[in-house]
Amino acid sequence: MASRSQVSPRGRQTWLLALVVAALGATLVWFVAGKLHYLFDWSIASYSPYYWGRRLGLVVHLVPGMVASGVGLVQIWLGLTGRLGRLHRVLGRVYVAAIALGSCGGVYLALTIPGHIAYATGLFFLAVAWAVTTAMAVITIRARQIVPHRNWMLRSYTVTFAFVLFRLIDAQLHMLVTVPDDPVADQLDTIMAWACWAVPLLMMDLAIQAQALSRR
Numbered sequence: 335m336a337s338r339s340q341v342s343p344r345g346r347q348t349w350l351l352a353l354v355v356a357a358l359g360a361t362l363v364w365f366v367a368g369k370l371h372y373l374f375d376w377s378i379a380s381y382s383p384y385y386w387g388r389r390l391g392l393v394v395h396l397v398p399g400m401v402a403s404g405v406g407l408v409q410i411w412l413g414l415t416g417r418l419g420r421l422h423r424v425l426g427r428v429y430v431a432a433i434a435l436g437s438c439g440g441v442y443l444a445l446t447i448p449g450h451i452a453y454a455t456g457l458f459f460l461a462v463a464w465a466v467t468t469a470m471a472v473i474t475i476r477a478r479q480i481v482p483h484r485n486w487m488l489r490s491y492t493v494t495f496a497f498v499l500f501r502l503i504d505a506q507l508h509m510l511v512t513v514p515d516d517p518v519a520d521q522l523d524t525i526m527a528w529a530c531w532a533v534p535l536l537m538m539d540l541a542i543q544a545q546a547l548s549r550r
Contacts, residue, residue: 348415355411358495362403365498369396384518388446395439398432399497405429406491413484430472433494437465453519456527463531464493485542492538496531503530 371380372393378386385392405425412422440461447454471486504526513521 351411351414355407358407361498361502362407362495365403365501366400368501369400372396388443391439391442391446393439395436395443398436398439399494402429402432402436402494403498405432406487406494409487410491413487426475430468433464433468433490437461437468440464448518450516450519450524453524453527456524460493460496460527460531463535464490464496467493467535488542489535489538492534493531496534499534500526500530 372389376389381389381392405428409422409425409429412418412425441458444454444458444461447457467486467490471483471490474483474486504522507522507526511522516523519527
């Protein structure tokens with residue numbers, strides 16, 4: 335009975351993690367499906383005039399971002415279930431390289447947004463947070479600090495997935511709230527440029543600190 339009670343909580347945690355990963359994966363598939371036209375239809379109709387002059391920057395940001403989102407999801411599963419072998423290390427390098435490239439594309443896109451300073455600033459700092467959280471994950475693992483590395487990777491993937499959350503929640507908000515149309519970014523877009531990463535990152539950090547306190 336004692337052995338069964340010890341295994342049961344771990345099993346429940348694994349099932350919960352599997353459900354979370356599956357939900358994130360399904361959302362990611364939805365996001366990628368809506369962006370594939372950028373890769374297969376190289377025309378102004380596909381990119382719209384807003385992105386057409388910056389299409390190379392968009393591709394440099396979008397493709398590595400998709401790679402990081404998919405690889406990061408696998409990394410979370412491997413890391414939180416203790417599968418820290420060669421695959422985890424190789425995918426970690428792919429994840430970091432994708433973010434290094436994608437964050438450069440994100441900075442470029444943010445700096446070339448016409449007007450809309452609040453919107454552009456939100457996206458700029460999203461790219462900065464993406465690079466910084468990932469850099470901290472690299473620094474901590476090189477110092478062999480496993481728990482801090484895991485926590486920074488969770489923060490990093492939270493910011494990585496913010497790009498998906500932006501489109502998901504922004505679409506829902508536009509169905510519920512009517513705001514004046516804007517060819518670049520309306521009021522809801524501006525709110526989401528900050529909220530899509532700042533709010534989830536805050537929640538993730540609270541969860542990390544709560545777990546640390548419970549261990550103590």
